[in-house]
Amino acid sequence: MTSRTTEQAEQPPEPAAERPGEELRFRPPSLTALEKHPVTTRAMAGRLPQLVCRSLALAWKVDRTAVVALVVCQALSGFFEAFGLLATTGTITALISSGHITDRLRDALPSIVVLAGAAGLRALLGIAVGNISSRLSPRISREAETQMLDAAINAELAAYDNPGFNDKWDAADRGAEVARDLITESQQLMACLSSLIAAAGVVTVLHPALLPLLLLAALPQGIAGMKAARVQYETSRAISADRRTLGLLRWYMVDKDIADQLRSGTMAEFLLKRYRAIGARVDAATDKAVHRGARYAVLGALAGGVASGLVWASLALLLGAGQMSVASAGTAVFALRTVGASLQGMVGYGTRLFRTGLYLDDWAEFIEEAGGHRMRRGALVPAAPRVIRAEGLTYAYPESDAPALDEVTLEVRRGEVLALVGENGSGKTTLSKLLTGLYLPTKGMVTWDGVGVAELDPQAMWRHTAVVPQDYAHWPLSARDNITLGQPHGGDERVREAAVHSGAHEVVDGLRSGLDTLLARQWWGGVELSGGQWQRIALARAFHRPAGLLVMDEPTSALDARAEHRIFAGLRRMAEDRAVVLVTHRLANVAVADRIVVLERGRVIQQGTFAELTGCPGLFRELWELQNDRGVPGNEHGVPENDRGVPAPREAAP
Ligand SMILES: Nc1ncnc2c1ncn2[C@@H]1O[C@H](COP(=O)(O)OP(=O)(O)OP(=O)(O)O)[C@@H](O)[C@H]1O
Numbered sequence: 001m002t003s004r005t006t007e008q009a010e011q012p013p014e015p016a017a018e019r020p021g022e023e024l025r026f027r028p029p030s031l032t033a034l035e036k037h038p039v040t041t042r043a044m045a046g047r048l049p050q051l052v053c054r055s056l057a058l059a060w061k062v063d064r065t066a067v068v069a070l071v072v073c074q075a076l077s078g079f080f081e082a083f084g085l086l087a088t089t090g091t092i093t094a095l096i097s098s099g100h101i102t103d104r105l106r107d108a109l110p111s112i113v114v115l116a117g118a119a120g121l122r123a124l125l126g127i128a129v130g131n132i133s134s135r136l137s138p139r140i141s142r143e144a145e146t147q148m149l150d151a152a153i154n155a156e157l158a159a160y161d162n163p164g165f166n167d168k169w170d171a172a173d174r175g176a177e178v179a180r181d182l183i184t185e186s187q188q189l190m191a192c193l194s195s196l197i198a199a200a201g202v203v204t205v206l207h208p209a210l211l212p213l214l215l216l217a218a219l220p221q222g223i224a225g226m227k228a229a230r231v232q233y234e235t236s237r238a239i240s241a242d243r244r245t246l247g248l249l250r251w252y253m254v255d256k257d258i259a260d261q262l263r264s265g266t267m268a269e270f271l272l273k274r275y276r277a278i279g280a281r282v283d284a285a286t287d288k289a290v291h292r293g294a295r296y297a298v299l300g301a302l303a304g305g306v307a308s309g310l311v312w313a314s315l316a317l318l319l320g321a322g323q324m325s326v327a328s329a330g331t332a333v334f335a336l337r338t339v340g341a342s343l344q345g346m347v348g349y350g351t352r353l354f355r356t357g358l359y360l361d362d363w364a365e366f367i368e369e370a371g372g373h374r375m376r377r378g379a380l381v382p383a384a385p386r387v388i389r390a391e392g393l394t395y396a397y398p399e400s401d402a403p404a405l406d407e408v409t410l411e412v413r414r415g416e417v418l419a420l421v422g423e424n425g426s427g428k429t430t431l432s433k434l435l436t437g438l439y440l441p442t443k444g445m446v447t448w449d450g451v452g453v454a455e456l457d458p459q460a461m462w463r464h465t466a467v468v469p470q471d472y473a474h475w476p477l478s479a480r481d482n483i484t485l486g487q488p489h490g491g492d493e494r495v496r497e498a499a500v501h502s503g504a505h506e507v508v509d510g511l512r513s514g515l516d517t518l519l520a521r522q523w524w525g526g527v528e529l530s531g532g533q534w535q536r537i538a539l540a541r542a543f544h545r546p547a548g549l550l551v552m553d554e555p556t557s558a559l560d561a562r563a564e565h566r567i568f569a570g571l572r573r574m575a576e577d578r579a580v581v582l583v584t585h586r587l588a589n590v591a592v593a594d595r596i597v598v599l600e601r602g603r604v605i606q607q608g609t610f611a612e613l614t615g616c617p618g619l620f621r622e623l624w625e626l627q628n629d630r631g632v633p634g635n636e637h638g639v640p641e642n643d644r645g646v647p648a649p650r651e652a653a654p
Contacts, residue, residue, distance in 0.1 A: 008394065020442075025500045032325060045046035046348055051357040052189065055140070055182040062139040062600040066132050070187060073132070077125045078194025085112045085116030085202045085335050093329040114556040133425075136603035138182040144176035144363060144647045159436045170244055175363025178356050185353040195609055196342035202335045202618075206328045214336060217307035218343035224300025225351040228293040233358045235289035239282045246282070249275045273384035311336065349492070372386050377440075378455030384464045384548025385448040388415045388435055388579055392444035395430055403442065414548065417571060417580040419590035419621060428583045429470065431599070432551045435581060436465045466547035468555045472538035474529075476520030479508050483540045494544060501570055502539035503563045529560040540569065543574070550574065553583040568592050587624045 059067045061082070090111035095104055153388040161167050203210045208224040252258065253271055262268055316330060318324045324332065396403040405427045412418040412435070420428040433439045434446050437453040446453045453461065475482050483495050493514060499505040511517035512525055519537070527620065529537065530578030535558040542550060556564040571592050574580060582593060590596050598606035598613070598620050606618050612618040 002623075020194045045359045047354060047357060048290065051182070051353050052186045054357075054360070055186040058140050058143055058562065059183050062136060064144050066136055070132050070136075070183075071190075072128060073125045073129045074187065074190045074194050077122050077129070078189060078198045080118040080122045080125070081195045081338070082198030082201060084115050084122070085119065085199060085331065085338065087114040087332045087613035088334050091115060093327040128188055129191065133184050136183045139207050140183055141176055141180035144179035146175075146359075147367055148172055148176055148363065148370075151374070151518050153371045154375055155373040155374055156440065157377050157433070158398065158440070159370065162373075165369070165373075167241075167249065168362070168369050169361040171203060171240060171362035172366030174236075174240070174361040175361070175366075176461065178359045179363065181356050182353070183359065185617060187350050189349040189353055192342045192345035192349060196346060199335045199338035199342060203332060203339055206332045207324055208336065209314065209318075211333065213311045213340070214339050214343065217304060217311050217356070218340070218347060220303030220307060221300040221344060222347040222350075223301075225347045226354070227296045227353040229351040231289050231292045234357050235285055239285050242278050242282050244279055249278070254264065256599070259487060267581070321616075323443070333495055338631065339452065353569075362478070375458055377453075377458050380451060380456050381460040382448050382456050382464060384546075386548075386578065387447075387449055388412050388549060389450075390431070390435065390444070393431075393441050393446060394443035395427075395433060395434055395439060396442050397430075405434070405604050407444070407603050408599075408602070409444075410597050410604065410607070412579045412581055414579050415575055416595070417575045417582060417593040419582045419596045420599060421584070421587065421590060421596055421623070423619075423623070426599040428599055429553055430602075432505040432553055432581055432583055434468075436467060436549060436551055437461050439547065459560065464548040466542035466550045467547035467636060468538050468542045468550075468552040470553045470557070472535070474519065474534055476526070478516070479511060479519055480515035482537050483544050485541055485545075487545075493513065495540075498540040498544035499536075501543045501566075501574070502536045503559075504536040504540040505531075507533045507536055532560060532563065535559055536563060547578060549579050549581070551581045551583075554585070555582070556584070556586070556589070565591075587620075587627050 005147055020123065037464065056067055056071075059070075076319055078429050089110050094108035096112065097250070124345050148169075200211055203214070203609075249271055253275075262271075315329065315336070316611050319326070319329045370495060393408040395405040408427075408431060411420070415497060420431060426649055430439070434441060437446065437448075437456065437458060448456060448461070475485075477486075480488075480492070480495055483498060488495070496505060499508055506516055507529060508517075519529060522528040525543075539555055540554075542552070558568050559567065568589050571580065571582075582590065584590060593610070596606075596608060596613055597604055598618070600619060606620055608612060615621075
C-alpha cells in the first residue's frame, strides 16, 4: 500500500456505470446454425427443398386440406403460365401476318382469349394461395411455439440451471416467431419455380441457348443475396444478447413489484443510461449490417445488369442471323422477362427462406436440447409416501465447483415433522427439492417407500407433494384458483378448510367477491394483496392439496405474529397424515419438529430434537443463542418454555 503514489491514490475510481455490467450480460450466442449450414450456393441449393418440405410438414400438422389446396393451386398456376405464354406466339403471329387489320385481329382473337383467360385464372389462383398462406402462417408459428412449450415444460427442472438453456430458449423464440414466414416464403418460392419451369420450357422450345444464358445472368444477384442474408443473420444473432438485456431492462423499469424501489432508490436515470448505451450498440451493429448488405446489393445489381445486357444482345443476334422468327422473338421477350422475374424472385425468396431456415434451426436446436433434458423417468405410480429417505445424497448444480449437497443421509416418515436448519447457502432448499423429486441426485438416492424417485412417474409423484417455496407464485387467477391451482376437490368446503388453517379465510372474507375475486391488479383490474396475505394464500394452496409430503420453505417469513402462531400451532395436526419438511431460520419455530437436521456447506453436521440440540454445544445452539441475543428482558430464551425446555406454541383457535 505504501508504494502507491499520491497521484494514484487521488485518482477517482472508475465509475461503475462505465464498466461493463456483468450482471446484465448474457452469454454470447453460438452460431451453430451457420456452422451446420454455411451460406454457400451448394448449401443453399441443398437446403431449400428441405425447408420447403419442413414448412409443408409444419403446415400439414396444422391444416392438411390447406396444404393440398396450396400445392394444387401452385401447380395449376404454373400450368396456366405456360399456356398463356404459348398463346403469345399465336397472338403475335396473327398480328404481324399480312392482311387487313380486322382479319388479323379476328385471327388473333382466340389466342388473346386464351391469354386473358390464363392471366385471369392465375390471378384468382394467386389470391387463393395468398389467402391460404395468410390463414396458415400464424397457426404455424403457434404450432412452433407449442412444440417449444411442450419441450420446455417436459424438461427436467435442472435444465433451467444450465447457463445456455435460456439463451437457446430466446433464439428459439425468434425461430418460432419467424416460422410464420416459412409458408409464405415457401409458397412464393414455389410460385416462382412453377412460373420459371413454365417460361423456361417455352424459352427452350424457342431457342436452347437462351436458358443457360439467363441462368448465368441471375447468378450474381443470387450470390449477393446470399451474402446479405448471412450478414443479416450473423448480426441478428450477435445482437441477440443485447436485445435480451434491453428487454430485461425494460421489464425492470416498468415492473410493478419493484416500481417503488426504482423510485426510492432513484435508479431510473442509471437504468435508462444503460438502456441507451446498449441501444446505441445495437443500432451501430444494425447500421453496419445494413451498409454491408447494401454494398452486396449494389455489386449484385451491377453484375446482374451487365449479364442481362448480354442476354438481350444474344437475342438480337439470333434475330439478326435469322435463327428466330419475329413472332418467336416476341414470345421470347415475354418468356425471358418471366424467366428473369422468376429467377430473381427465386433468389430473393430463396435467400429469405434460407435465413428463416437458420432461425428455425435455432428453434429445432432448442427442442432438441430441451429434449435432451426431457424427463425420462420411470412409470411407477406411487401412493402417498410413508417413508422418504435420502441416502448418500450428493447434488451439484451444473458448472458449479462444489456440490450443494454432499453425502446426505436422512429420512422423514408420515406423521413426522422434520426441520432443516443451517446458514444461508447450506443446501436446505436444494435438499427439499431433491426430496420432492424436482431434482434428481448426482450421486446417492432419494427413495419413496423404498423406490428411487427416478423410477416414479413424476406427475403422479408430484400429485402427492405440496410445496410452499420461498418465492411463491402470485398467479393472476381468482382466489379460489389460487388455492386449488385449478385442481379442485371437495368443493368450496375444502377450500375454506385450507384457508382457515392458513389464515387466508380472513383475507378471502375481506375480498369484494370472496373466492371469485381476481388477484391480479396489474393485469385485469383485480385486487392486490399484501405480502403476508399472499403468503397465507400460498399456504392455503399447499394445505388444500391432498399430499403425502408437505414441504414448507420459510413459510411464515411474511406473516404477522398471530398468523405465524396459527401455522405452527396447527402443524402437528397437519402432520398426522403426511410427512412434513420444514425449512426455516426462525429457530423458535423448529421446536415443533420431531427431528432437526443441521446442514453446513451441504453436509449434515447435527441431528436431534430441539432440547437435544440446544442442550449441547454446536452450530444449532450457537445460532439459537445469537437469535436470542437481542438484549430483550425476559427469560434465557426470550420465549415461554414448557417442561422440556422447549418454547411451546399453544393451539390456536382457528
Ligand atoms: N440454481 C442454482 N444454480 C447454481 N447454484 C445454485 C442454484 N441454487 C442454489 N445454488 C447454490 O447451492 C448452494 C445451496 O443453495 P440453497 O438454496 O439450497 O441454500 P439454502 O440453505 O436454502 O440457503 P438460504 O438459507 O439462503 O435459503 C448455494 O451455494 C447456492 O449458491
